[in-house]
Amino acid sequence: MDGVSGGGPLRYTASHLWVRPDGEAAMVGLTPYGQEKHGRVFYVGLPALDAPVVFGLPFGYLQSAGYGLTQLFPPVQGEIVAINEALWMHPGLINEDPLGQGWLVAIAMSDPAELDELEDSAAYERIVAASGTVHGRLPAELATSAQPAFLIDERRRILTCNAAAERLIGLSAKEMQHGPLCSELFGCHLDAEGEQPVRKSTCPGICSMLNLEPIRDASYLVVNAQGRETRVMAEYRPIAEPGQPRRALVILTPEP
Structure with missing residues (x-):
């Protein structure tokens, strides 16, 4: 074949x-x-x-x-x-x-x-052209935070994350940069009933970047690389800088 x-x-x-x-x-x-x-x-x-x-x-x-x-x-x-x-x-x-x-x-x-x-x-050729270029870093307070935090781009790729995010997902930052999209890791690729895929147009991270407005209180079920499930609340904070692609910070808070 x-x-x-x-x-x-x-x-x-x-x-x-x-x-x-x-x-x-x-x-x-x-x-x-x-x-x-x-x-x-x-x-x-x-x-x-x-x-x-x-x-x-x-x-x-x-x-x-x-x-x-x-x-x-x-x-x-x-x-x-x-x-x-x-x-x-x-x-x-x-x-x-x-x-x-x-x-x-x-x-x-x-x-x-x-x-x-x-x-x-x-579109893929543009991804390849941009690969290896990380546009920005986590703010200092998030880089060392106990809350899992990620930096994502308009294609829902993970650009970087902190140690708390690595522990939650069960993958290293390097593995996440070359692995699943954030929507797959966070479970937000499914609707509220956990059944139907959410399209890019309704992805909260994309909406936050396009509208330049934070989005809070999104609830997801994260399943890590070892199969452990964690229900989290997500907050999206858009980042827009002159000459840079739009990005967003994603901050997760595990629910009790």
């Missing part, structure tokens, strides 16, 4: 996964830029066939020279219908042919409309 032959045009995530839709299914792999950032991949963990795929929960992981152990978070939801078993013996295929023989999994999508939330090639 080849990663990019046939099917529709490729879509991309900010965490450097490509997605090729083909009817109700979508094949997923690591982009050429993604494999370059990871360096040599020497182990791949993939899910079982028929395993459910949901936002916020990893579907697999990579071990690489550049980032060590990195969890892979799904670009769409559904069920695993194929895995690239060749990667178990030859994980280097991800480096050698990331768009072809180095594909990861195929997912039967529960909602193909989720593809609309992914980036097209032009």
Whole structure:
């Protein structure tokens, strides 16, 4: 099986996964830029066939020279219908042919409309161009705060976070910079009933940045990398500086 032959045009995530839709299914792999950032991949963990795929929960992981152990978070939801078993013996295929023989999994999508939330090639090229540039830091009082705090951008990528955020999520700041979107980590990709994905237009972080107004009292269920659940209240504080992309601070307060 080849990663990019046939099917529709490729879509991309900010965490450097490509997605090729083909009817109700979508094949997923690591982009050429993604494999370059990871360096040599020497182990791949993939899910079982028929395993459910949901936002916020990893579907697999990579071990690489550049980032060590990195969890892979799904670009769409559904069920695993194929895995690239060749990667178990030859994980280097991800480096050698990331768009072809180095594909990861195929997912039967529960909602193909989720593809609309992914980036097209032009948008992804802009992400690559901006990668490695962190526009700003956490304010000093948040950098050392006991409250989990994050800095996010307009694409819902995590730019940096404090130690309390690392403890809450169970991932290092470096892993979060190259992993899931903040909406997946915080559980705010789902509506109030915890069922339907929230679109970018209604994401509180995006709304805060666009309207330049803080948003408070958003309640989420955070599921960390080890599966521990924590109900939190979130506050979004927009940051707008001349010549800089819009960003927002996200401050979480665990509920009793």
